[in-house]
Amino acid sequence: MSPDPTHPGLSRDEMARRVAIDIPDGSYVNLGIGMPERITQFVPAGRELIYHTENGLLGMGPAPAEGEGDPELINAGKRRVTVIPGAAYFHHADSFTMIRGGHIDVCVLGALQVACNGDLANWSTGAPDAIPAVGGAMDLVAGVKTIYVLTQHCTKHGDPKLVERCTYPLTGKAVVDRVYTDLAVIDITPQGFRVVELSPGIEFDYVQERTAAPLLPPSQD
């Protein structure tokens, strides 16, 4: 089966669902702004995840209905959220104690580039006229136990995001554990990128052609 050339690989929701499968029951999870937020919709039945938002809340619930909610109850993306029964509020130093101290189990982030040594670039393109802004990204990748990247395999212009060495400024060195793209699930190993799983209808060579570093095939245990 060859990929559908007009829409190969997973949709955004399918990508989010694929990540959700890998997050163990009972995990404390921090989700980046954007596509990672969709993961909450696809948690398998019977699992309970606790969502942390670095601005000071553990036990974040879904967004309230449009026009509802409290403008002072927001997530890291500054959108209104709700809380679950059993939530807790805390100040920023305590919130980053959770992050820096290694208490958050999983963080799922977007990426501009991921290198085959686990380097991540996701905060700046380094453009000279850009206003630099980093937020909590560097703290998250330095502190959270498991870092998953969830991203389209290539940029809108078709350039590979999985590369030999990042050319954009780094968010952290050797921090990424696994990358989930529309085309594949890829681990960072001491030997470099290793394909763990190909999306339905996607072949290895198709992914390799769109990756700017060598891919190892799934290991044959």
Place this chain on the structure above:
Amino acid sequence: MSPDPTHPGLSRDEMARRVAIDIPDGSYVNLGIGMPERITQFVPAGRELIYHTENGLLGMGPAPAEGEGDPELINAGKRRVTVIPGAAYFHHADSFTMIRGGHIDVCVLGALQVACNGDLANWSTGAPDAIPAVGGAMDLVAGVKTIYVLTQHCTKHGDPKLVERCTYPLTGKAVVDRVYTDLAVIDITPQGFRVVELSPGIEFDYVQERTAAPLLPPSQD
């Protein structure tokens, strides 16, 4: 008037009263175990002081009636206390944020020795068989804005506690602002000990004889 040879100088309560006079209205105060605790009884009418105890309470009230109180509501001396309306509990790191961060206005401590450069020794006699124990004393002298020492002028054996250089292990270097004894109120100045006030009936020479470092007379402004 010469001092009464059988009981010269101030009583313990008079000493505590003398310190209380010098603590401004609205101060946040940490009182060492023992004689400093008496100060609470002599705060001049119209003043409100807030007492901090380093085990995690701001707004400590008086001791409860004998046999009353909660064994989990105690002061740094591990004795039962009460709280005032407007008190707050907090954990140890927050409590020492108040101390180390310079938020406590006044700390009144006992002393084994005070040197004329403000060095304080009050935690150990350095005896080889003693079990060393320091508690919060070193944090208090390093962090609190104003350090008052409240002590008998001499030991039970008649040895001076105010000395040229401490022979006991230090609690802190150059930390004491003022010493209140049964005989006098003495400031630590760049020139050394300066008598601010003599206790009623006590003469300067009498204090000097019992002090192992030169005393400067009250300044004549």
Place this chain on the structure above:
Amino acid sequence: MIDKSIAGPAQAVADIFDGATIMIGGFGEAGSPIELIHALIDQGASGLTVVNNNTGSGEVGLAALIRAGRVAHMICSYPRTANSTVFPQLYRSGKIKLELVPQGTLAERIRAGGAGIPGFYTATSVGTPLEEGKEKREFDGREYVLERGLTADFALIKARAADRYGNLLYNKTARNFAPIMATAARTTLVQVAEILPAGEIDPEAVVTPGIFVDRIVHIPDPALESDLVARGVSYP
């Protein structure tokens, strides 16, 4: 009797001086002490260094303070936000300096400042452009950078309720930086929606003990930045 209440925002900010370092609470609009900031604009102090996670939005609150040219130096983690146009313009024209600090490092630097810790080590920013100029050091085989504690002359924060001692309760995620900023500033000004009698706040539930608060201003019905921005308000 201790009572830290102050008549109004103007009185609370009266002694803020040119060149002061000011920590301003809030993450976006949540917790932004907008009435205190507007009073500071009216008061006129300039050449300020401001510590805030962001740079405000629209032309009210922190953005208005920046727009009025009062801020020489911003210390923040994320100066780009929705409806944030004032800072980018001044930054690109070189009229305002930016010290970009990772959010968790910013929080910890403030907490350290308040706790009398002049420096600490963190792995955050190691191997990135933001490690530049920082001393590095290895502990147990991992690299860390040395970060400095941060203190301020004033903190301007917002809380839900206070008693006369300055014990504070907050509202949800509006808590964010306020409790640590209160510890790190020599003088802490707080605007609160409600002033409660001493003893009404459960001692087990106090978030900011009164020792960290100097002045309380009662603002029963504080404005919301997003409402003002939506209505096109430009302060003053």
Place this chain on the structure above:
Amino acid sequence: MIDKSIAGPAQAVADIFDGATIMIGGFGEAGSPIELIHALIDQGASGLTVVNNNTGSGEVGLAALIRAGRVAHMICSYPRTANSTVFPQLYRSGKIKLELVPQGTLAERIRAGGAGIPGFYTATSVGTPLEEGKEKREFDGREYVLERGLTADFALIKARAADRYGNLLYNKTARNFAPIMATAARTTLVQVAEILPAGEIDPEAVVTPGIFVDRIVHIPDPALESDLVARGVSYP
């Protein structure tokens, strides 16, 4: 469904291993998790490093653990207290090692360990015998010592109430070291007098968020060290 409750103290301490570092909450008897400590004595792990402000009193709780010869190394600020005889005897006979740490430095080392801070600077102990062996450094004209973050394999703490997530409320000054120890241990065991349904604890008033708690043991009517000592109890 997340539920961190464990059947009893024996089950909670089952995997504590010889040579483990254990933080034990409490300041004197206030906050001492006496039932968990007694379960640890029954369990038998030895060669332990224990972090506590004191060394227990009488022959129950921490003092009983020390008396049973299970503790090789104490890290504490004040090993001498009323009715404390067990530690002094073993210390004088060279059977237990002591690392004496100023109380605030101990608290900050624990907090740093929990917050991923491997080292920080403090002025506490500068110029005293306790600065020995510590690196010194000047910041802005004042001398400081470098102190290391402290972590543990286990924390044993006591709280008033928990929900199934491990959100905790404490009782008065029994709070002391527990919230920071919960952050600094890989596995945190808590004994609580009451287990509440999720949602019963006000999110604004949670002291220890559940993320820092691993196992909850329900001890509805915990013993008090001073009662046991007064009755001459010797555990086991």
